[in-house]
Amino acid sequence: MTSWFSQHLAGLQDAWRRLVASPLNTALSLLVIGISLALPAAGWLFIDNLRLAVGNTGSLQQVSVFLADDADAAAIAEVERGLRQAKLGSVRFVPRDEALQALQAREGMADLTAGLPRNPLPDAFVVEADASPEALEAAVKAFAELPKVDDVHLDSAWMRRFDAFLHVARLVVALIGGVFAAGLVAVTFNTIRLQILAHAEEIEVARLIGAADDFIRRPFQYYGALQGALGGLLAVALVTAGGLLLADPVAGLAALYGGSFSLHGLVPLEIAALVGGGALLGWIGAQISVLIHLRRLG
Amino acid sequence: MIVFSSVCKRYPEGREALKDVSFEIADGKFAWVTGRSGAGKTTLFRLIAAIERPSSGGIVVNGQNLASLGRRALPYLRRNIGLVFQEQKLLFDRNALANVLLPLAIVGLPPRDAERRALAALDKVGLLDRAKAMPVALSGGEQQRLAIARAVVNRPALLLADEPTAKLDNDSAADILGIFREFHRVGVTVVIASHDPRPIPGVEPQLIALEQGRLLDTAASAAPVEAAQ
Numbered sequence: 063m064t065s066w067f068s069q070h071l072a073g074l075q076d077a078w079r080r081l082v083a084s085p086l087n088t089a090l091s092l093l094v095i096g097i098s099l100a101l102p103a104a105g106w107l108f109i110d111n112l113r114l115a116v117g118n119t120g121s122l123q124q125v126s127v128f129l130a131d132d133a134d135a136a137a138i139a140e141v142e143r144g145l146r147q148a149k150l151g152s153v154r155f156v157p158r159d160e161a162l163q164a165l166q167a168r169e170g171m172a173d174l175t176a177g178l179p180r181n182p183l184p185d186a187f188v189v190e191a192d193a194s195p196e197a198l199e200a201a202v203k204a205f206a207e208l209p210k211v212d213d214v215h216l217d218s219a220w221m222r223r224f225d226a227f228l229h230v231a232r233l234v235v236a237l238i239g240g241v242f243a244a245g246l247v248a249v250t251f252n253t254i255r256l257q258i259l260a261h262a263e264e265i266e267v268a269r270l271i272g273a274a275d276d277f278i279r280r281p282f283q284y285y286g287a288l289q290g291a292l293g294g295l296l297a298v299a300l301v302t303a304g305g306l307l308l309a310d311p312v313a314g315l316a317a318l319y320g321g322s323f324s325l326h327g328l329v330p331l332e333i334a335a336l337v338g339g340g341a342l343l344g345w346i347g348a349q350i351s352v353l354i355h356l357r358r359l360g
Numbered sequence: 361m362i363v364f365s366s367v368c369k370r371y372p373e374g375r376e377a378l379k380d381v382s383f384e385i386a387d388g389k390f391a392w393v394t395g396r397s398g399a400g401k402t403t404l405f406r407l408i409a410a411i412e413r414p415s416s417g418g419i420v421v422n423g424q425n426l427a428s429l430g431r432r433a434l435p436y437l438r439r440n441i442g443l444v445f446q447e448q449k450l451l452f453d454r455n456a457l458a459n460v461l462l463p464l465a466i467v468g469l470p471p472r473d474a475e476r477r478a479l480a481a482l483d484k485v486g487l488l489d490r491a492k493a494m495p496v497a498l499s500g501g502e503q504q505r506l507a508i509a510r511a512v513v514n515r516p517a518l519l520l521a522d523e524p525t526a527k528l529d530n531d532s533a534a535d536i537l538g539i540f541r542e543f544h545r546v547g548v549t550v551v552i553a554s555h556d557p558r559p560i561p562g563v564e565p566q567l568i569a570l571e572q573g574r575l576l577d578t579a580a581s582a583a584p585v586e587a588a589q
């Protein structure tokens with residue numbers, strides 16, 4: 063075992079000992095850190111689930127391609143080939159008669175259509191697309207160029223608004239995350255300040271008998287990082303518990319909309335980010351505190 | 361080796377604790393620093409360990425000129441000096457063994473080696489059976505011996521002890537001085553501050569006598585204790 067490794071291990075052990083030495087203080091700090099990490103994490107997860115839930119309903123991204131009145135069978139086949147080549151999703155042909163029947167089936171529409179001298183509706187294709195808004199826009203332009211295509215209707219304004227909403231929501235979560243991250247750094251800063259005061263005697267003696275600054279700082283840095291990491295774990299637990307509590311009501315809600323949807327929780331990468339981020343922020347808070355307060359001790 | 365040349369030390373409040381002090385302690389010597397309370401003994405030690413800086417004059421310790429020693433080099437100077445503080449400065453939140461382990465942790469000795477060496481140091485001062493005792497549970501003499509164990513565990517070439525026998529009865533004081541004599545025998549330079557230096561069998565001490573910050577009669581400083589009293 064190298065001296066470098068054993069010194070860091072000793073620093074870590076020392077930090078752990080100091081954490082468990084005052085369980086109540088530690089528990090309170092962890093709660094504050096855990097909550098301040100859990101809130102942005104929960105927001106992030108909520109947005110992600112919302113995106114998936116809305117994406118699940120599918121019918122939103124629907125491209126209707128209306129054909130010209132004089133399109134014959136050959137032209138229709140030609141358009142269909144073009145649509146399929148785009149590989150956006152399922153392509154369905156809706157003959158004008160079927161469209162009219164569908165219209166008449168709607169409440170209140172039967173009377174209205176009954177008086178029409180002839181079927182005013184064109185033949186059409188409906189493309190159920192699973193693609194980004196940008197790709198859809200491009201496809202719409204391309205479809206409009208196809209021969210015997212009269213009009214292309216993209217039913218995605220709602221989708222665009224929803225995307226914009228998600229974007230703003232993510233920004234809000236990021237801002238909240240930033241504010242709470244600063245809070246975490248501040249909490250650690252103060253915890254370490256108190257720790258340094260509590261260990262003033264030990265610090266003095268260690269310096270007098272030849273401790274370098276690194277030796278004195280190390281346990282405090284590890285303390286901050288360890289506290290942040292544990293706070294991150296607590297945040298994971300809080301978010302996961304919240305998800306479990308919400309699972310049933312959400313499934314019920316989805317059933318009301320005629321679908322099935324189950325909340326997804328934190329993935330391993332997100333868990334690692336919470337724990338690692340907590341550790342990093344804790345380390346930063348400790349480092350700032352140590353630089354300021356150890357200098358003050360002389 | 362310790363060399364003081366024309367050292368003055370004035371504390372910020374204005375009191376001059378040392379005035380134009382010059383002396384030399386060769387390697388392997390046993391030296392007494394004596395003088396009444398307030399004469400400047402502790403100040404002299406603090407200057408040797410670079411805990412304080414001289415107001416003027418030069419100090420060389422272990423071949424290093426302290427004036428040119430940067431902040432980063434300080435820890436390494438101190439690791440080669442065993443310091444027994446007047447007020448001992450034991451850590452009361454941990455047991456005797458843990459107190460002795462601190463200097464070894466500072467130099468980064470792996471835990472197993474450190475424990476072996478700490479126990480050996482406790483053994484040397486006769487505290488092996490009190491290794492797990494908390495300092496509050498130790499008698500005054502035992503605390504003093506613990507402070508010595510902590511000072512010597514890193515095997516320093518120079519041992520400074522500030523009033524190590526002040527609060528002890530005669531027998532205990534003799535025990536403690538016996539420990540210092542052993543270190544002196546194996547070549548460690550030993551410097552002890554005391555207002556009451558005693559003869560130690562088999563040791564020819566150097567005497568550094570201070571009075572209100574001034575060195576007394578430098579000619580006598582190499583004479584044995586009896587001559588100075």
Ligand SMILES: Nc1ncnc2c1ncn2[C@@H]1O[C@H](COP(=O)(O)OP(=O)(O)OP(=O)(O)O)[C@@H](O)[C@H]1O
Nearest residue numbers: 371373375377396397398399400401402403404555
């Ligand atoms: N940190 C300090 N600030 C200001 N003055 C000090 C400081 N330390 C010591 N002094 C003064 O310097 C003088 C020498 O003090 P020092 O502690 O060196 O004496 P000493 O010989 O060790 O005394 P004692 O035998 O009582 O321990 C005293 O007058 C003391 O008041």
Ligand SMILES: [Mg+2]
Nearest residue numbers: 401402446522
């Ligand atoms: Mg003194």
